[in-house]
Amino acid sequence: MYYHICSDGNHSFSLFNTRHDFVNAMNRIAICSIRFKVVILAFVLMDNHFHFAVRADSEEECILFIKEIKRLMGMHFNYVGEDNNPFKGIPVKVIPVTDEDYLRALICYIIKNPTKARKGMFYNYPWGSGSLYFSSENKNTHRKPMAVSGLTVDEVRRICETHQNIPKNWVLADGYLLPENYIAVAEVEALYKTSRSFMFHLSLNKDEAIETNYGEWNEIGMDDVELRAERDRIIVQRFGLRRVSKLSATERLSLAKELRHKYLCSRKQLSRMVHLPLEEIDRFI
Numbered sequence: 001m002y003y004h005i006c007s008d009g010n011h012s013f014s015l016f017n018t019r020h021d022f023v024n025a026m027n028r029i030a031i032c033s034i035r036f037k038v039v040i041l042a043f044v045l046m047d048n049h050f051h052f053a054v055r056a057d058s059e060e061e062c063i064l065f066i067k068e069i070k071r072l073m074g075m076h077f078n079y080v081g082e083d084n085n086p087f088k089g090i091p092v093k094v095i096p097v098t099d100e101d102y103l104r105a106l107i108c109y110i111i112k113n114p115t116k117a118r119k120g121m122f123y124n125y126p127w128g129s130g131s132l133y134f135s136s137e138n139k140n141t142h143r144k145p146m147a148v149s150g151l152t153v154d155e156v157r158r159i160c161e162t163h164q165n166i167p168k169n170w171v172l173a174d175g176y177l178l179p180e181n182y183i184a185v186a187e188v189e190a191l192y193k194t195s196r197s198f199m200f201h202l203s204l205n206k207d208e209a210i211e212t213n214y215g216e217w218n219e220i221g222m223d224d225v226e227l228r229a230e231r232d233r234i235i236v237q238r239f240g241l242r243r244v245s246k247l248s249a250t251e252r253l254s255l256a257k258e259l260r261h262k263y264l265c266s267r268k269q270l271s272r273m274v275h276l277p278l279e280e281i282d283r284f285i
Contacts, residue, residue, distance in 0.1 A: 002041075002055050002097040003062045004106055004210075007090050009049030009268070014224060015086045016047060021076070022127050023175045024161065028072040030177035031164045036065040039184050042107045044128035046117060047224045048272065051110040053103065055184070062094045076161075104191055105206040112202065126174070129183045134195035145171040145178065224272065227263060231273050234258060244275055252276050253284050260285055 007015075016022050025045055033040055039055040056062050073087040097103050111133075114125035122130035148156055149168040156166055159175060170181040192198040235241050238258075239251060247255065252274040259265050259273060267285065271278045 001057070001059075002053065002103050003059065004095040004097055005052040005054060005062055005066050005092065006095070007049045007092050009046070014048055014228075015050070015090070016045065016127075020080070024076045025069075025073060026127065026176040026179070027160045027162065028069050028076070030166075030170075030179075030182055031072070031160075031162055032065050032068050033182040034164060034166075035068065037061055038065045039187070040129070040182060041103075041184050041188050042110045042129045043179075043183075044110050044113045044125070044130065046113055046127075051113065053097070053107050053110055055187075059094050059096065066092050066094070100191065102209075104201050105204065106210055107188060107191070108201050108204070109207060109210045116207075129179045132180055132183055132185050133188055134192075134198050145173040147171050224269065227259065227265065227269065227273055230263065231255065231259060244273070247274075249276065249280075253280070256281060256285055 016025065022045060029040070029043065032038070037057055038061055041053040041055060043052040044050065052066075054062060054065075056065070070087045070090070070092075074085045077085040077087070097106060111122050111128070111130040113122070114120065114128065114130065115122045119125055122128070123135075124131070147168075148166050148170045151159075157163060159172060160166065160177060166177065167181070171178055189198070192201060231244065232242070234255060235244060235247065238255075239247060241247065244252065244255070253276070256270045256274045256276070260270060265273070267281045268278060270276075270285065271281050274281075
């Protein structure tokens, strides 16, 4: 049985604030792929949400898998001294996928998330599996990969920040276990049969059907990190303040209108940027 595991991008302003957060999450995913009977077909980690396409025996196994990732990420944020754990209480959906055509569309949707968010081409995005399919080699540029077999147990534990036993034939680079270790690349390629078919499906736009199914729209004209910087610049320039939390509700709405006019932000993204409920944004903008 196939499933779509996804988080609500409107719940948290940011899940990953630093490169270390992303690296740690990549290692947690690798670890959980070992601990649970969940086969990962595709995944992506974005600033404020994530997606997985998986094969598992049951929905319960998917829930255990994602709960453990959330638990381990909570431990990471505690370790680095963050007062707020953005993974705590984040809504996650586990949606059964029974149609093979829908599964093909879902995998392409997940892969294309970084490109849609204007973070560059999906095959260059490091925090996901988009570079792996129909490629003789990983398109991502890493430092020279290191085989786990060539490292001591202590070295692996230090780099990956885990006591989990890692298979000796796995490789890591840039501080994390690479997705090619555990992504079911051959299974995904068999779904599309040829690279030409894969590229054809990537060219299709079935976003609306998928987004409607999980109730989240990602109409992003500028990614959250870039927009946050612009927001903070405007706050200083217009209001002489440095934090959006210091603005009144009226000032936040005025800020939202300016961001909407300049950068064509979605209403959900505006809600995240100015810390107002989506209903307020819908009412006035």
